[in-house]
Structures are given as C-alpha cells and as structure tokens.
Amino acid sequence: MLTIAGRKFRSRLFGGTGKFSSPEVMKEALAASGCEMVTVALRRVDLNNPADDIMSVLDRDRYLFLPNTSGARDAGEAIRLARLARASGGGEWLKLEVTPDPRTLLPDPIETLKATEELVREGFKVLPYINADPILALRLQDAGAVAVMPLGSPIGTNQGVLTRFQIEIIIAQAQVPVIVDAGLGAPSHVAEAMEMGADAVLVNTAIAVAGDPVRMARAFAMAVEAGRIAYEAGLGSVSKDAAPSSPDDGLGFLR
Amino acid sequence: MKVLCNGKAQEIAPGTRVADCLRELGLEASSVVVECDGKILTREEYESHELQDSSVLELIRFVGGG
Numbered sequence A: 001m002l003t004i005a006g007r008k009f010r011s012r013l014f015g016g017t018g019k020f021s022s023p024e025v026m027k028e029a030l031a032a033s034g035c036e037m038v039t040v041a042l043r044r045v046d047l048n049n050p051a052d053d054i055m056s057v058l059d060r061d062r063y064l065f066l067p068n069t070s071g072a073r074d075a076g077e078a079i080r081l082a083r084l085a086r087a088s089g090g091g092e093w094l095k096l097e098v099t100p101d102p103r104t105l106l107p108d109p110i111e112t113l114k115a116t117e118e119l120v121r122e123g124f125k126v127l128p129y130i131n132a133d134p135i136l137a138l139r140l141q142d143a144g145a146v147a148v149m150p151l152g153s154p155i156g157t158n159q160g161v162l163t164r165f166q167i168e169i170i171i172a173q174a175q176v177p178v179i180v181d182a183g184l185g186a187p188s189h190v191a192e193a194m195e196m197g198a199d200a201v202l203v204n205t206a207i208a209v210a211g212d213p214v215r216m217a218r219a220f221a222m223a224v225e226a227g228r229i230a231y232e233a234g235l236g237s238v239s240k241d242a243a244p245s246s247p248d249d250g251l252g253f254l255r
Numbered sequence B: 001m002k003v004l005c006n007g008k009a010q011e012i013a014p015g016t017r018v019a020d021c022l023r024e025l026g027l028e029a030s031s032v033v034v035e036c037d038g039k040i041l042t043r044e045e046y047e048s049h050e051l052q053d054s055s056v057l058e059l060i061r062f063v064g065g066g
Helices: A023-033 A075-090 A109-121 A134-143 A164-173 A187-195 A213-233 B018-025
Strands: A002-004 A007-009 A013-015 A037-044 A064-067 A093-096 A125-130 A179-181 A200-203 B002-005 B008-011 B033-036 B056-064
Touching: A013 A023, A013 A213, A023 A213, A037 A075, A064 A075, A075 A093, A075 A109, A075 B033, A075 B056, A093 A109, A109 A125, A109 A134, A125 A134, A134 A164, A187 A200, A187 A213, A200 A213, B018 B033, B018 B056
Parallel strands: A013 A037, A013 A200, A037 A064, A064 A093, A093 A125, A179 A200, B002 B056
Antiparallel strands: A002 A007, A037 B056, B002 B008, B033 B056
16 A cells, blocks of 8 residues: 555545536546545635635545645745645645746756755655656655655646656655656556556546546546556566567477 | 735725635635735634735635646
8 A cells, every 4th residue: 555654545546636627527536536635726716706615625534635836936936835735724745846937837856855845844745746857856855755746748738658767767766655747648658657666646637628537537547556556466578579478389290 | 995905906994804804705714824914824813813004915725736
C-alpha cells in the first residue's frame, strides 16, 4: 500500500477537480476513479455567485484535500497561497506549483526549492510539482518534501510520458514517493508510468474533459492498477534481438 | 467609507466588521478565508475585525483545480 507522510492510500490514482462540466459529474467521476486524494485550487470568491462552493460538493471524510498553489509565479506567491489554503481549513498537505510562464506552465525549479524550504519549516507536507529533473528531486527530498511530482508532459496537454528517461532516474533514486503528474492524457499513459515504478499518478484534464468522464475515470483506475501489478510482477527485459517464444528444438522433421 | 473587496470598490458604513460584510454578500463564513490588508484572519476574528477606510479585503475559497 502507498504511504505518503505516514498516511496510507489504497488507490494510486489521485484526482484533480478542475474543468468538469458540473459538480455532479465531478463527484461521480471521482467516485468512479476510486481516488482518495483530490487537488483543489484557491481563487477569489465570485461575488456574483456566492453559493458556488466546491467544499459543499465533496465529502471530506472520503477525500484528502491537496490544495495547490496554481497561479503562483514565484516562491512568495506560492507561500501566500499555501497559508491561505491552511487558513481555509485545507490542512497541511500542499501541492506546490510555481509556474511563471503561462505559455508552458513549466515549474520554476529555484523558486520551487525556496518555497519548499520555507513551507516545510512552517509545517506543511509539501508535494512539489517539478520538471522531471532527478537532481532537483533529490534536493527537494533533502529539503523535506514528502513526495515529488515530476511532470510527464506540460499541464493539460495530454501528451503522455515524454520525460521517461528522467522519470526512470527519479524513481531509481528517490526515497520519497514519486507521483507522475501532468500531461497524462490516456489510460495507456498512466499504465506506462506505473509500469516504470511510479508510486502514483495524478490525473485531471484527461478525465474531466472526456466525452464520458465517469467511464473515463474508471478506465484510468483500471490502468493504474494494471500498471502497478505489472511493475510488482516484474516486466521482462527489453532486447533489440528477437528471441523465439516457441522451442528451437524439434524442427528436424521439416528439413 | 470605501473598501476594496476582491478588486472592486465598495461603499460600506463605518464600523462594519468582516462578518457583517460576509453576511451582506451572502457568504458562509466557513466557506471562505479572508485576507485583510495582507493579513490572514482567523474565523474567530471575522466578528471582531473592523474594516477601515481603504481596507483591502480579499475573500478566497477553494475551487476546482488540478
């Protein structure tokens, strides 16, 4: 079973709550995904729609909330969002995101490390969203991050695991759980990440914008489970040369 | 007097407290976090914290996100 910062998770699929067509669809899709941890963001209240409150839709006994710092462009903004999240009753868990460039939404490694150091001091359980940089992953682990969240490909792109080589190194080196996050657009992508030995994956867009988000959530859950079982079962080695599956011997009667 | 609430200027009566403001806007206190002039208020402070002229109020809550 997956353990992060002393908390156990039966499901290795974490869900995002953005981009769903309605709160009802989100609720049903998250239930179908089997996930036990969900990300949420912080924004100004829409004063024209004061009753629009995600907290009234999601059951907090069922899901651990992982507030993110999306929208932060530097460490200072991320720390401010983190403190607001905690004051909102979001708890100590935090997905740290620092993305200065709106075009790529790639995370700033230096600001992410700075913010991690401060937020760990303040008692947060920090899960930093990072580019798939093995050295940075180790630095964040040393700084007290409880997990690292390397990206498969940029947020919302559904391109899959483009960072395979680096993620393999991160998984091989990390002492903390590795959660592949961002860009996982199809069940095959999460299966790939899990087969590589990722501890978990986080999926939002691919489920939320699917034609049928509830069925897609189920498909992702199955792929995560399949990938994990395959990893635990031990995959065969990869070779460039063919090796027959049928015996070489016993063909004398043909020639 | 005027305060800036979520980026918009609002006219309020002197002596208005944060909790009054939330009630006026139809917001459950438990569903928002309030930052006033850069300081995060605890929920207990909503009833006692009096807004000043030109106070900058940010009303924040959780929304869907990834």
